[in-house]
Amino acid sequence: MVAEHTVKAFDVEMGSLRGLIAEMGGLAELAIGESIDALVKGSDELAQGVIARDKKIDALEAQVDQLAVQIIALRAPVADDLREVIAALKIAGILERIGDYAKNIAKRSARIENRKVFEPITLIPAMGELAAEMVRDVLTAYAARDAASASEVIERDAKVDAFYDSIFRNMVSFMMENPSTITSAAHLLFVARNIERIGDHATNIAEQVYYAATAKYHDDRLERPEN
């Protein structure tokens, strides 16, 4: 555990900052899972739930911003405390984006027709699971301040990217064979794209966790392959 500070109130504030991030993370995780469920099952109820809950994520982000600014202004944190606060600020922003992607997936779920006969839809859950697992593990790494498992999450992004490429090709050939499904397929392509972005954002969080824990940038940040 991190050493306690002389001013007890500071510990309390840092604790609740971490708590807020965790709460946001929990909401984002659930949003990913439920939006993909909604997509596969065609459940409008689930989709509406995801869309409604996104407001809560936005509200929490504002709370994190406020608390982080207050801590910086009143407590003037240094060293690992400062890194932690800055990382929290950035992670909150990233989690908010992840929530938006999930919301977008939920919104698209209503526009996909004929999902029973629409074969490519079976590929999406497996990809979504990979991305959701990255988000889950990176949040656990954040809670544990575990740089090693953060780097491990970064390595996993390649798998999600490979999945995206595979789905992309699959979808294009499906569209050529069944031109009547192009609208739905296009939406599904965007869904795959969103999931791919969620994976990228999980990587970004992992970089922040790594930085907060070690005070060094992860190698991946320095030599990222051109896309």
Add this chain to the structure above:
Amino acid sequence: MRGGMAPWFSLVLAALAVLLLWLGGVSLWLVLAAMVLVGGSLVALWWWMGDQPPPEDTIRAVPEELRQARQQAEKGVLNAIDATVEAFSLPVVVFERGRILSANAAARAALGEHITGQDPRVALRHPEAVALLEGADDQEASVTLRDLTSKGSLWQLTRRPLGPDRWAVEMRDRSAEADISRAHTDFVANASHELRTPLASVIGYVETLFEAKKPLDEAITKRFLGTVLREAKRMQALVSDLMSLSQLEAEKHDVPTERIELGALAARVVGEFAPVAGEKPRVEFTRPEAMLAVTGDAKQLEQLLRNLIDNALKYGDDDKNVTVALVEGPRGTVQIDVTDRGAGIAPDHLPHLTRRFYRTDESRSRAAGGTGLGLAIVKHVVERHRGRLDIASELGVGTTVSVRLPRLSA
């Protein structure tokens, strides 16, 4: 010092002041009146102070002891809570607003070693769990959550008040129950689908033999029976693979505990692939000097390696060797790489390889006698051992399957 000072001392001071004033030419009566007022007030002050609570140094001494005693008592309570929750095998977390006071070993194993002293939301971030924690009152409440610790897990959380502003959350793992029923339905679906094809051909051939009006030509009979035998063997392999898969599913939440030296285990499995006399060996095995131990299930790890080597032999070129390399992986892991040299696998297929019954080339897999379950079993074994599976392949060069398992420090 104060004790030695009589009230009369203040009268002497007052008299002195009067003398000075009189010498200065002030009227004697006025001066005397001033003396009475000053002296009186000083005596009154002395009396009043005598009635006050004891002086400052004693004021501080008592609460300091009190505070320490209170701290001690608080610490004692916390220690008692620690000791009590530690005695439970169910995960138990004791928290107050904004802070986890205590978490027992089972809870730390499920949620992470870091959770004590953290905000409760850091340990349980699922929105419904957060609602359970934040909405804590003096009522008991319970909630059942999916995917709390890992994908597919199912936990029932029950919150009970422990005292003013202090609660305990008890966690009951329902994953196994949920999994067994799901594994069961999956098993039935998969098995019926995959068994239908060989069963249909067995029935077809046997029917032909049985209903023939006159005995068939011996060569044809032999060929038919050969097909029946092959298909039956395939069904047998399929059934045994499905059984091990559903077995794995059922116990995937129990972390294996056996200590295993991977070098010896791998050498043993590679030994099984020793060539029959006259053929040259196709499996090369390299291992480091150091002992590489993991916690695991020996049978399952053997099966994992057997499946991987089997695949490599099947899908690699017949005249090229398969290498099995045991190396020290990064970040405290042990890595096993199984590499074949052959056609390789197109990148499009890579993400799907571990799905049940996924085959990149249906006819080729069937010809080689594959069940379509080998890599699914490998994936399950790796997951149960908290490891990772990676498959890298280059078309025309070959495929490397890497398994990383957390290393057991000696």
